[in-house]
Amino acid sequence: MNLFSDRKYVISAIFIGLALIFLLRLFYIQVIDDSYKLAADDNALRHKIEYPERGVIYDRYGKKGDKILVYNEAAYDLMVIPKRVKTIDTADLCQVLEITVEQFRERLVKLKKQKFSSFRPEIFEGEISLETYARLQEKLYKFPGFFVQARTLRKYPRGIAPHALGYVGEVDENIIAANPYYRMGDNMGLSGIEKSYEIPLRGQRGVKIVMVDVYNREKGSFENGKYDTASVLGQTLISSIDADLQEYGEQLMKNKVGSIVAIEPSSGEILTMVSSPTYDPNLLVGRLKKQNYPKMVRDTLKPLYNRATMAKYPPGSTFKLLNALIGLEEGVITPSTTFGCGRGFHFGGLTVGCHPHASPVDLKFSITTSCNAYYCNVFKNVIQKYPKAAIGFNVWRNHVMSFGLGTKYPTDLPQESKGNVPTVNYYDKYHGAGRWNAITVISLAIGQGEMGVTPLQMANFCSVIANRGWYFPPHIIKQIEGGTIDTTYLKKRFTKIKREYFDLVVEGMRNVVTNGTGRIAQLDSLSICGKTGTAQNPHGKDHSIFIAFAPMDNPKIAISVYVENAGFGATWAAPIASLMIEKYLRREVKRPEMEKRILEANLLPKKEDWVAKK
Amino acid sequence: MANRNNEAVLQNIDWVLVLMYLLMVFMGWMNIYAAVYNEEYKNILDSSQDYGKQLIWIITAFFIAFVILVIDGEFFPNFAWPMYGIFLLVLIVVIFAGLEVKGSKSWIGVGSFRVQPAEFAKFATNLALAKYLSNINIKIEKLSTKLIAAALFAVPALIIIAQKETGSALVYASFVLVMYREGLSGGILVAGVGLALLFVLALLVDELVLTLILAAIGALSFVFIRFKARNLLIVGGVLVAAITFIYSVDYAFNNVLEAHQKKRINVLLRKEIDPKGAGYNVNQSLIAIGSGGLIGKGYLNGTQTKYNYVPEQSTDFIFCTVGEEWGFAGSIVVIGLFVVMLLRIIYLAERQRSTFSRIYGYGLASIIFFHLAINIGMTIGLAPVVGIPLPFFSYGGSSLWSFTILLFIFVRLDAYRFQILR
Structure with missing residues (x-):
């Protein structure tokens, strides 16, 4: 009856053979090939940059005099990671941002074309208003690839001494090439005190690695913050200005x-x-600079x-x-x-x-x-x-x-x-x-x-x-x-x-x-x-x-x-x-x-x- | 008498197999917990979560296993045909009266309790096939025997295709392995592998080029075999069949398969790269498994599975959790466990005095093997995405119950082996 009993070896060999093929493949993707590890980090980890507040500058009477020349105000940027943008309800997002769908597409295409990795967060819309921010916050989970980053803008309560104080602006490629601390989108002092005291004023940027789920919701810090660096506040300066x-x-x-x-x-x-x-x-x-700077440059009285x-x-x-x-x-x-x-x-x-x-x-x-x-x-x-x-x-x-x-x-x-x-x-x-x-x-x-x-x-x-x-x-x-x-x-x-x-x-x-x-x-x-x-x-x-x-x-x-x-x-x-x-x-x-x-x-x-x- | 019978059952149970079963179910449940792990729902008994539900399925599965063990061993061969008949009927009824879930009409249920009859039809088919092939007068060499045996598993498969559950239907192809064991020519395996190869080649290479290559191989074959009229006829026949097959594959691929099936195959063959669409599952699955490394990220620390990057991760893609959290070491353990179980089943099957029990054992092994091959194959990008579960591991009551029944009928048959007179 058991005529074909030797065939158990063939069948066993098939079973073992497949298992070996699987294990070889698994050994390759799990142990040898590192690209999946990078892809996994890229999926689930977000490097959140914590921008410390820039140093406050007082007039010559210091904190006691309480005459502030410049301090900071909160601002929110809508960031985007172009590669991560999925099919979304574009119309909905555009409505919140008050832009047209065409503008939206145009910007996204432009960002995707940049020579930097399209996995890097870029500013999609800078300095959105507090109301826009609030409305956006509720809907953000629907727009994978987008997130809001808080930062601060300079504020001059008395609007004086612009030439002495100078201004802050976004770094360009030359600055980045010369100084590796800076990254695209960073601000630095470009003139006046802001420039000459850039290092004490800027403080030290911090990086926090957080895990996010597939819906881009934050799920806590990575390995209990083992790789995080704390940001250091900018130092307060006392100016000699009265x-x-x-x-x-x-x-x-x-x-x-x-x-x-x-x-x-x-x-x-x-x-x-x-x-x-x-x-x-x-x-x-911030945003006002784009409008006003060219005007001032053209002004014949050279303000x-x-x-x-x-x-x-x-x-x-x-x-x-x-x-x-x-x-x-x-x-x-x-x-x-x-x-x-x-x-x-x-x-x-x-x-x-x-x-x-x-x-x-x-x-x-x-x-x-x-x-x-x-x-x-x-x-x-x-x-x-x-x-x-x-x-x-x-x-x-x-x-x-x-x-x-x-x-x-x-x-x-x-x-x-x-x-x-x-x-x-x-x-x-x-x-x-x-x-x-x-x-x-x-x-x-x-x-x-x-x-x-x-x-x-x-x-x-x-x-x-x-x-x-x-x-x-x-x-x-x-x-x-x-x-x-x-x-x-x-x-x-x-x-x-x-x-x-x-x-x-x-x-x-x-x-x-x-x-x-x-x-x-x-x-x-x-x-x-x-x-x-x-x-x-x-x-x-x-x-x-x-x-x-x-x-x-x-x-x-x-x-x-x-x-x-x-x-x-x-x-x-x-x-x-x-x-x-x-x-x-x-x-x-x-x-x-x-x-x-x-x-x-x-x-x-x-x-x-x-x-x-x- | 009944008492003595039960004692004998317990004494003769193959505890190795049962232990492996328990181990797999436990490991499966642990990984389901990890896959849907959420800080907000830590309670393992939470029945709103997959792991809470699975726990209920596991307990009921144990009960089913127990019931099977106390049923008389003679029951299964005796009632093979009626059970087969009943399940065929149920399968047909489901087409018309079943619940539709994700486009396939394959479910029946009351309230939130739902099962997929297609899963259970496997054991009924296995019983029927074993019953038919174990008949003392059966000669597998006869064409009619082959056709009837094939029809026994082809009929439920076709009905299941009609339910739009192509994946589950494919599993029935595994019975070919059983027939091979029972004497079907080894040519069937060679032909099977050959056809699979041709299928892939037909999709990858231009038909005309492939035809020429095949003709060249045919001509070259006469270097090794004698040039005789009979050989010429065979080679020519094979060639014609192969070429016909190539062209029909092309036709079938473009006209019979549905768009999503075509896409999945194209993605598998790397003809199409679509990481956000059809390739998304596999891509994410590879990332999850591939990022596990040698020893994994640790239990409950798999970012890819925990944060839902892999779709269907507690059901069809449960192996991702294993790969990510336990790494290559975990992969070895799980795959190793399956291989040991399969070999154990073969060993047990071969020691049966009853042909029925042996055939049933091979059927069981073949089904588990097929599931293993397709399921893990798909998670590591070696098989197309076909939605079939990993036995004992995947979340789902139908699957767990069905495999429990399949396995424990065999355990029961094996425990009964001494009472069978040849």
């Missing part, structure tokens, strides 16, 4: 082109940095341009103070040395004109009346003290540079111009070596010619005089919470000019305000010392300049004011400086008429003039 003074300065400069920089001489801390026209920094946050650190102006008559100091130090004049002034300086065929005033002129009166002839003589004598013009010029130049002019001192502000103090080389090239002398470059005596000084440098120059010979590099952050500021800002820098000469010049500056060209800046008991300047401008009306510090002894504030194309220094810049000093030292301004005159003045170039001159 928010109230800054705001006041911006108001005064309204409808004027120019700049105000105020420094605390004893510390080098920048109290105010106004560049006008200014703008509300809230306009360059984005930080005149306080970037614009180079001739220092004009304010530079006479420096020439007086150099003359005294070099011994070519004494306080009692006098020069005659017959409506100007005459040498050969050359004349540098001057306004009518008494003659001869000594040091003090030269400052008070801002005599051109006096300083042409001083400058000529300094250069001619040396056997060759080039040697004398270099001596002079080194003195100028020691005041922080023509050089970039290490401030914590990005985008800073070093100004211009011409070199021997420059003149050699221009005139030929040995073919120029003091008279050739005589305009430097009165702060014209090739001299270029930024308002910040000018304020610092004033600060040096206020300190009678030294300065701390100006800086805009006084304190990093939980950290320290760069020690370079705490190192005094000295000029090579004796203190007693400074005292003489300071006296002259005091006289300018009490009975000289800057009388308008006079304010009762506040011993303001100042100097007017009027910089000739090849492009149009002269720039109005004033530098000042107060009080005369133990100065608390040194300030420089530039108003472009506004005429005499005394007319606009001096009252603005005086009002600023009053505001800072008294906390309130009690000269309503003067204040009103400034606030209402519109000194903007007429549009057609401006366009024609360009």
Whole structure:
């Protein structure tokens, strides 16, 4: 009966054979081939990036003063992982987002085409409103591939100091290539304090790995958070800016082109940095930036341009103070040395004109009346003290540079111009070596010619005089919470000019305000010392300049004011400086008429003039 | 008498087989728990969840097993025909009166209690086939015998196809293995494998090219066999049959199979890549199993199965949970357990004095084997997606009951073997 009993072996062999085939296949997919493990992680794990809040920046009175310059506000981005988008009710999603189905498709196709992996989350719709977020949250499970990521946006409660604070923006490919910390979609400081203090402000990004189910619902952390990294909050910064003074300065400069920089001489801390026209920094946050930035770039008055650190102006008559100091130090004049002034300086065929005033002129009166002839003589004598013009010029130049002019001192502000103090080389090239002398470059005596000084440098120059010979590099952050500021800002820098000469010049500056060209800046008991300047401008009306510090002894504030194309220094810049000093030292301004005159003045170039001159 | 009989049954039960059964059912249940595991429903008795329901099915299955063991051993051969008849009738009735679930009209039930008669028809068919082939006067060499035997399992298969349960119907093909054991020419297996190969080739290679290749092979075969008129006739016949088959495969594939079936086959043959559509199940299943590694992610730690990335994971794709959470080690254990069980069944079948019992045993082994081959094959991308369960593991009452009945009838028959006089 059991004829075919040997066939049990065949059948057993078939059973075992199949099992072996299965085990081989299983060995291959489970042990050898790793791609399934990656695919599984890709299915079920989401790397959630936790963006720490960016550091808050306070004004100089810190947390106690509670004047916040910038903080953060919550914002929500709708993210998408293009590869994971399945067939969904597109119309429903579009309705919530208030976009058309065509727009939806277009965006998705664009994202899918990007060269980065289409498994990477990309922003589908940035900064959705809170209501949209709420509505979306209920429906999100229906749209696999989409999720909402919370992040924060900068918010400026007072809308001041945009140039100092700078703005934050999305990183581009170049930044990512240069710095692997950043990823597509990250924000970083692109200008101002945001840029120079990017690292303390940004904190440290955290990554949380969560598991999600097939409906994209979160199911808890992966391996109890073993691979998660915690985010670290950005550090709080205390700026040296006085928010109230800054705001006041911006108001005064309204409808004027120019700049105000105020420094605390004893510390080098920048109290105010106004560049006008200014703008509300809230306009360059998130979505608004896309609309507003191009407009601002096109604006002929260049609101984005930080005149306080970037614009180079001739220092004009304010530079006479420096020439007086150099003359005294070099011994070519004494306080009692006098020069005659017959409506100007005459040498050969050359004349540098001057306004009518008494003659001869000594040091003090030269400052008070801002005599051109006096300083042409001083400058000529300094250069001619040396056997060759080039040697004398270099001596002079080194003195100028020691005041922080023509050089970039290490401030914590990005985008800073070093100004211009011409070199021997420059003149050699221009005139030929040995073919120029003091008279050739005589305009430097009165702060014209090739001299270029930024308002910040000018304020610092004033600060040096206020300190009678030294300065701390100006800086805009006084304190990093939980950290320290760069020690370079705490190192005094000295000029090579004796203190007693400074005292003489300071006296002259005091006289300018009490009975000289800057009388308008006079304010009762506040011993303001100042100097007017009027910089000739090849492009149009002269720039109005004033530098000042107060009080005369133990100065608390040194300030420089530039108003472009506004005429005499005394007319606009001096009252603005005086009002600023009053505001800072008294906390309130009690000269309503003067204040009103400034606030209402519109000194903007007429549009057609401006366009024609360009 | 009855008492003595029962004692004899318990003494003669093959406990190895029963133990393997219990082990598999337990492992199955554990994996169902893992597959639908959800922190919110941890209670193993929760009858709203698959594992809670399965527990009920398991307990009832044990009861059924017990009932079968106490039934007289003589009952099964004696009532083979009536049972076969009844199930054929039920299968037909279901076509008209059954419940429709996911497009197939193969269910009957009251309330939430539902069973699939097609599952149970397997044991009835197995009994009938065993009954027919064990007849003392049967000569398998005779064509009529072959045809009748084939009809015995082809008829229920066709009815089940009419219920649109193609997967379950395919299982009946496994009875060919039984007939082979009982003397059907080994050529049938060779022809079967050959046809399967041709089927795949016909879909992958252009018909004309394939025809030429076959002709070339036919011509070459005369290098090995003598050139005689008779051989020429055989080779020519085989060639013509093969070529006809190729063209009919192409025709059948395009005109008979339904769109989703065509897609599944194309995906299997890598002719179509459709990870979101027809290929989704297999792709996700491969990811789940493939990510298990050597020793798996640990019990209840399988992210793919736990978070529902694999569809049908407690039923047809239960092996994914094994592969993901227990890794290659778990795969070896499960597949090893099945092989040991199959070999044990063959061993037991071969020791039967009764032809009926032996044939029944081979039928049982063949059915389990076929399920194993298709089910695991599909989860690892070696077989098309055919919705048939993994015996003893998959969630589902019909399947568990049906396999319990199939197995325990054999256990009962085996325990009864000494009382059978030849």
